[in-house]
Amino acid sequence: MDRTFVMIKPDGVARGLVGTIISRMENKGLKLVAAKLDRLPESRVAEQYREHLEKPFFPGLKAYIMSGPCMLMVWEGNGVVGIARSLIGATNPTEAAPGTIRGDLALDIGRNVIHGSDSPASAEREIGIHFSARDLVDYTRCDESLLYE
Numbered sequence: 311m312d313r314t315f316v317m318i319k320p321d322g323v324a325r326g327l328v329g330t331i332i333s334r335m336e337n338k339g340l341k342l343v344a345a346k347l348d349r350l351p352e353s354r355v356a357e358q359y360r361e362h363l364e365k366p367f368f369p370g371l372k373a374y375i376m377s378g379p380c381m382l383m384v385w386e387g388n389g390v391v392g393i394a395r396s397l398i399g400a401t402n403p404t405e406a407a408p409g410t411i412r413g414d415l416a417l418d419i420g421r422n423v424i425h426g427s428d429s430p431a432s433a434e435r436e437i438g439i440h441f442s443a444r445d446l447v448d449y450t451r452c453d454e455s456l457l458y459e
């Protein structure tokens with residue numbers, strides 16, 4: 311089964327959006343296999359966003375991500391990387407479609423509430439930054455036989 315890394319950023323946690331975001335993903339049929347609230351140290355922010363280290367927005371991004379606890383999660387499902395990105399919506403909430411998390415719950419690219427891995431390779435790398443193999447729980451959703459053909 312495919313896996314992806316999803317992180318509710320500190321604005322999402324502080325605004326009380328953890329429950330509604332998890333509900334959207336659960337209702338879609340995705341399976342939550344790991345979750346923890348965590349304050350990211352600078353080293354893990356740099357690893358998480360390594361492709362953006364040299365960008366002009368990186369210092370602001372780092373301060374934002376370190377401003378409070380994040381909700382770190384691993385989700386499972388067929389095609390989950392793309393499905394999670396679709397549920398999350400475009401990076402800039404001004405362009406994110408209504409019905410998406412960023413389209414419905416955010417206004418500003420610098421406070422866009424949530425992160426989702428952009429490819430299966432990124433997902434594997436990002437899961438490894440924040441979780442160890444034994445953090446990932448193996449269980450069956452009781453509706454699994456209804457979710458897939």
Ligand code: IDP
Binds near residue numbers: 362367371422424428
């Ligand atoms: P993504 O989160 O949709 O994958 P990326 O381009 O990978 O988008 O950017 C990572 C994060 O960096 C964004 O989610 C956002 O928090 C932040 N970011 C990207 N571009 C800007 C910008 O122009 N200004 C401020 N923050 C930005």
Ligand code: MG
Binds near residue numbers: 428
């Ligand atoms: Mg990205």
